[in-house]
Amino acid sequence: xxxxxxxxxxxYVSCERVxxxxxxxxxxxxxxxxxxxxxxxxxxxxxxxxKMGEPWFKLKDLARRHGIVAYSSNYTLYADMSNRMMSVLxxxxxxxxxxxxxxxxxxxxxxxxxxxxxxxxxxxxxVKQWVGIPVCVGIAPTKTLAKLANHCAKKNxxxxxGVCDFGRLGKSEFDALLASLPVEEIWGVGRKLTARLNxxxxxxxxxxxxxxxxxxxxxxxxxxxxxxxxxxxVSCLGLEExxxxxKQIISSRSFGTYVTTLPExxxxxxxxxxxAAEKLRAQESVAGAVEVYIRTNPFSEKQPQYQxxxxxPLTQSTSDTMRLTRAALWGLKRIFKPGYAYQKxxxxxxxxxxxAEVQGVLFxxxxxxxxxxxxxxDRANALWGSGTLKLAAEGVSKSWHMKRGHKSxxxxxxxxxxxxxx
Amino acid sequence: MARNPKTTPPKxxxxxxxxxxxxxxxxxxxxxxxxxxxxxxxxxxxxxxEGALLPSPMPVPLKVPLFGHRVRAGFPSPADDYxxxxxxxxxxxxxxxxxxxxVQAAGDSMTGAGIQEGSLLxxxxxxxxxxxxxxxAVVDGELTxxxxxxxxxKIRLIAENPDYAPIEFKEGQELTVWGVVxxxxxxxx
Numbered sequence: 304x305x306x307x308x309x310x311x312x313x314x315y316v317s318c319e320r321v322x323x324x325x326x327x328x329x330x331x332x333x334x335x336x337x338x339x340x341x342x343x344x345x346x347x348x349x350x351x352x353x354k355m356g357e358p359w360f361k362l363k364d365l366a367r368r369h370g371i372v373a374y375s376s377n378y379t380l381y382a383d384m385s386n387r388m389m390s391v392l393x394x395x396x397x398x399x400x401x402x403x404x405x406x407x408x409x410x411x412x413x414x415x416x417x418x419x420x421x422x423x424x425x426x427x428x429x430v431k432q433w434v435g436i437p438v439c440v441g442i443a444p445t446k447t448l449a450k451l452a453n454h455c456a457k458k459n460x461x462x463x464x465g466v467c468d469f470g471r472l473g474k475s476e477f478d479a480l481l482a483s484l485p486v487e488e489i490w491g492v493g494r495k496l497t498a499r500l501n502x503x504x505x506x507x508x509x510x511x512x513x514x515x516x517x518x519x520x521x522x523x524x525x526x527x528x529x530x531x532x533x534x535x536x537v538s539c540l541g542l543e544e545x546x547x548x549x550k551q552i553i554s555s556r557s558f559g560t561y562v563t564t565l566p567e568x569x570x571x572x573x574x575x576x577x578x579a580a581e582k583l584r585a586q587e588s589v590a591g592a593v594e595v596y597i598r599t600n601p602f603s604e605k606q607p608q609y610q611x612x613x614x615x616p617l618t619q620s621t622s623d624t625m626r627l628t629r630a631a632l633w634g635l636k637r638i639f640k641p642g643y644a645y646q647k648x649x650x651x652x653x654x655x656x657x658x659a660e661v662q663g664v665l666f667x668x669x670x671x672x673x674x675x676x677x678x679x680x681d682r683a684n685a686l687w688g689s690g691t692l693k694l695a696a697e698g699v700s701k702s703w704h705m706k707r708g709h710k711s712x713x714x715x716x717x718x719x720x721x722x723x724x725x
Numbered sequence: 726m727a728r729n730p731k732t733t734p735p736k737x738x739x740x741x742x743x744x745x746x747x748x749x750x751x752x753x754x755x756x757x758x759x760x761x762x763x764x765x766x767x768x769x770x771x772x773x774x775e776g777a778l779l780p781s782p783m784p785v786p787l788k789v790p791l792f793g794h795r796v797r798a799g800f801p802s803p804a805d806d807y808x809x810x811x812x813x814x815x816x817x818x819x820x821x822x823x824x825x826x827x828v829q830a831a832g833d834s835m836t837g838a839g840i841q842e843g844s845l846l847x848x849x850x851x852x853x854x855x856x857x858x859x860x861x862a863v864v865d866g867e868l869t870x871x872x873x874x875x876x877x878x879k880i881r882l883i884a885e886n887p888d889y890a891p892i893e894f895k896e897g898q899e900l901t902v903w904g905v906v907x908x909x910x911x912x913x914x
Contacts, residue, residue, distance in 0.1 A: 325865075432824075434850070721827050724846070725868075
């Protein structure tokens with residue numbers, strides 16, 4: 304077995320730089336929806352010690368001192384660039400698992416006669432030239448090791464030119480490398496697990512690899528035992544070429560301004576339901592329950608704080624926007640309290656199952672679904688832009704709408720926002 | 726007279742053998758209750774010979790190409806065998822889909838090459854820039870469209886308008902070519 308993990312460096316920042324070369328070598332961050340937190344950092348920003356997820360308002364001073372350029376997230380652009388990158392990488396192997404917007408695994412079985420590092424270098428150069436995105440490549444006998452090899456390529460710890468093939472390292476060299484890597488660099492080992500592992504004296508990747516598998520399984524979990532086996536080069540995780548349907552669909556945003564009234568919250572919740580229901584139908588699922596939540600701004604300590612969530616189960620699973628909206632608004636009425644400045648609301652569709660397997664209702668007649676209407680809504684919105692056809696409940700003015708003050712143009716999918724060359 | 730039940734069935738008011746009643750021999754069966762309207766369909770199903778294909782209760786539409794003429798008996802159109810898809814400009818203009826971007830021209834530095842303010846440029850990043858290609862290059866962090874001149878190791882970006890001086894690149898100075906312009910699209914209306 305052999306896998307390559309290819310991943311875009313500071314992907315969102317790199318997308319912005321393709322169309323605005325002046326950003327090269329400058330500190331750049333991309334902010335989450337509503338310009339809340341840092342979700343991507345250029346190398347220059349990382350060097351300034353800015354952490355992932357830091358709230359932007361806390362960084363304003365640092366940003367002024369170092370001239371950090373901030374962008375609102377431009378997801379249409381990033382998705383387009385991701386599709387291009389994945390399509391180019393797909394030429395390098397018959398098996399590809401797109402793991403996230405900026406990384407994919409490639410199956411390298413049967414490439415034994417190839418110089419894999421050279422193969423990786425070709426991928427890297429082609430993606431850089433064709434799409435403009437710098438990527439790093441990690442190659443190893445298991446997915447967990449490939450992830451680690453990618454980390455080493457990025458940090459220049461092993462390999463060269465952004466490609467690291469663990470297969471090329473000698474045993475002592477490889478052991479020394481694993482001994483130098485902290486255990487939290489392993490795929491799937493989060494902060495809590497790291498603390499627990501440190502408690503039993505496991506601090507490095509090498510220590511976990513050489514630990515007793517059965518003890519790990521007993522003290523921690525079979526999942527961690529599998530990770531351990533993967534570190535030993537025993538492949539336990541295969542490629543998942545078809546992304547599994549999501550188990551939950553979440554749609555939530557912070558508001559552009561504080562929202563205090565129920566009608567405004569209702570508009571927001573209806574809008575989020577519409578987005579979530581569209582995704583639900585796209586994966587051909589139905590939801591059995593809807594959760595709604597609202598909260599005030601936890602960072603503004605002087606204001607009274609309130610947050611509440613409620614789950615509304617449905618008698619019959621559905622993907623019908625109107626039924627889901629009715630359930631969500633019913634829930635919202637029950638948790639809404641006047642007198643608070645709300646900063647965020649969200650909805651979550653839960654208990655998802657394939658649309659083909661909807662169970663009937665035991666008591667009373669089943670609900671009338673409107674699949675044809677939903678299809679028309681989805682197609683119209685795909686053709687003429689999101690929100691072209693919508694329920695009146697979503698509102699028209701959307702005074703609460705999110706702030707994206709620093710969004711770059713839609714360089715690749717709006718005729719009037721194309722990059723310009725003089 | 727002695728009755729013979731096997732040859733002359735009696736006609737009692739209640740009870741006794743009814744023709745067609747009982748379980749068919751050889752195959753297990755099960756009693757179900759179903760809406761009367763479905764009865765003919767289920768009976769038809771039961772009578773289907775084993776292995777036969779079932780007609781779909783909801784026929785799926787099959788898409789076929791639309792012919793541009795009426796069918797006339799006797800003389801089929803000689804064009805029938807030549808029905809093809811529409812011409813697709815993307816296919817004509819784009820060779821490397823992943824590497825192709827559209828860029829809008831600004832200014833008048835390239836009017837000599839037929840590039841006007843607002844012209845739409847099809848830019849292919851997959852191509853290696855050659856001498857005399859019209860390219861999108863990065864100059865001082867900005868995108869610019871110029872003709873690439875590579876002569877005797879010297880690289881210059883040439884404007885196609887005498888009002889603009891060529892941009893020279895000396896030893897050690899690096900030129901970043903963003904992509905190669907493969908088409909100019911000029912809308913007249």
